[in-house]
Amino acid sequence: MVATHVAAERDPDGSISALHWLASGRASALFAVLAGVTLALGTGGRVPVVGRERAARSAGFAVRALLVALLGLALGGLPSGLAIILTYYGVLFLLGLPFVGLRAGPLLALAAVWCVVAPVLSEVVRPLLPERGFDSPDLLALAEPGRLVSELLFTGYYPAVPWLTYLLVGMAVGRMDLRRPAVAAALAVGGLVVAAAATAVSRLLVAGEVARRLAAELAIPVRPGDLDRALSFGLPGTTPTGGSWQWLLTAAPHSATPFDLAATVGSSLLMIGLCLLLCGSLPAGPGRAVEVLFGAGRSTLTLYSLHVVLRTPDVPPGDDPTDLVWHVLVLLAIGAVLAAARRRGPLEAAVGTVSTAVADAVRR
Numbered sequence: 010m011v012a013t014h015v016a017a018e019r020d021p022d023g024s025i026s027a028l029h030w031l032a033s034g035r036a037s038a039l040f041a042v043l044a045g046v047t048l049a050l051g052t053g054g055r056v057p058v059v060g061r062e063r064a065a066r067s068a069g070f071a072v073r074a075l076l077v078a079l080l081g082l083a084l085g086g087l088p089s090g091l092a093i094i095l096t097y098y099g100v101l102f103l104l105g106l107p108f109v110g111l112r113a114g115p116l117l118a119l120a121a122v123w124c125v126v127a128p129v130l131s132e133v134v135r136p137l138l139p140e141r142g143f144d145s146p147d148l149l150a151l152a153e154p155g156r157l158v159s160e161l162l163f164t165g166y167y168p169a170v171p172w173l174t175y176l177l178v179g180m181a182v183g184r185m186d187l188r189r190p191a192v193a194a195a196l197a198v199g200g201l202v203v204a205a206a207a208t209a210v211s212r213l214l215v216a217g218e219v220a221r222r223l224a225a226e227l228a229i230p231v232r233p234g235d236l237d238r239a240l241s242f243g244l245p246g247t248t249p250t251g252g253s254w255q256w257l258l259t260a261a262p263h264s265a266t267p268f269d270l271a272a273t274v275g276s277s278l279l280m281i282g283l284c285l286l287l288c289g290s291l292p293a294g295p296g297r298a299v300e301v302l303f304g305a306g307r308s309t310l311t312l313y314s315l316h317v318v319l320r321t322p323d324v325p326p327g328d329d330p331t332d333l334v335w336h337v338l339v340l341l342a343i344g345a346v347l348a349a350a351r352r353r354g355p356l357e358a359a360v361g362t363v364s365t366a367v368a369d370a371v372r373r
Contacts, residue, residue: 010036011316011337014091017330018242025241033243034262037094038273039280041172044101045179046281052109055184059110061372067106069368074102076360080314085145089320092246093145095313097167104169105176116181120174124270127171128257131265135163135250143245166246171265178274182281193285200278207271211260212237219255226252240264304348305341311354312340 012032020026025033052058052066078099085093108116139156141164150157162170185192215223215236224236226249243262260268291299305312318324319336326335347354353361 010040010094010313011340012036012333014316014320015330015333015336024238030241034269035273035276037167037263038175039277040094041098041101041167041175042179042182042274042277042281044098045105045176045181046183047179048102048105048109048176049180049183055112055186057110057112057184063109065368065371067109068371069364070102070106072367073360073364074099076363077102077310079148080310080356082146082148082150084314084317085147086149087317087321089317091145091317091320092166093317094167095310096146097161097165097169097172100161100169101172101176104173105180108177108180111180111184113181113184116177116184120177120181120274123171123177124174124274125267127174128266128270131163131168131171131247132254132257135247138164141165164247164250166263168246168265171270174270175274175277178278182278187285188289190286190289193282193289195282196278197282197286200275200280200282202275204272204275204279207268207275208260211258211268211272214258215255219258222253223255223259301345301348302341303344304346305344308344308347308354308357310360311356312344314356315343316340 010032012028013036016028016032017026018029048070049057051070052063057063058066076099078096081093081095081097081099084095108119111119138159141160142150142156146157146160146165150160162168182196185196187193220236224239227236227239240259240261244264246263247265248256248259256264257266258268259266260272262269262273316336319326319339326332326339352358
């Protein structure tokens, strides 16, 4: 996600850069899939918790979701120029709570259905909703709750209703036995197949007259590759409101179409599977040195928030694409220090303390 915010979007010839192509749309999708993994692991892992314990953990996650969403609104008020994901992230947690009692199979089946149904529902509903804002929602948006809710659910950059697909897939992953190499391999291979198939079928369908019609709606001269080149930079979270229904056939990043959702679900599963296989291949587990080196993974809420602050004007290291390595080094260094001290990030600690207290109160 840092790369999508800092790395150069274009090569000298005007085409999308390799790093931006790799990360755009895929990084934020992985972020959302991992939210589902977190929700599943925090509610029992392979066997979902039930009864009072389920109520307690769900209450804890609900409070966590609200705190993360409020943090996202606060960060949205900074002049970073970024589309802040945290508010949508909190809404996703809330939407996922009714499904914490399901196991992996039903969750995958529900995700597959939702991947198709939710984009169609969005096409029907969005023309009836208030016009979206293109700045990230901030605390002032609370004064217009109807507009804020419609943006978070349907019209925004990370619309929670279609993005629930990612959360459901992640919950299914979290309900699997992730210590088994066969499961990790299945995730990697299955993810690669899904991503490749969704992309290939979309390109096959968006050709000829369909490509000319969609290019006309974007006011793009109809030349070979023009539409693909334009869509490679992504859409602002959804397909054009009131446009042709054939937009649902595209797989453009941040378009929330069935093909976009499927392709980025596949890339997320591929990455998770490869990381699990890598960890499993180490002789005695990751080891303390590796744990410290990649300690940033334990403080993503704090470090994402810091990254947003670093992207505001006059805060070093700056927003020049050549500064990407400094952004990465700063975040890795802080994560390593926290991991070496066996401490969570301050935002993780604060949110965790409050959510744990609420869960304990429900248990009592």
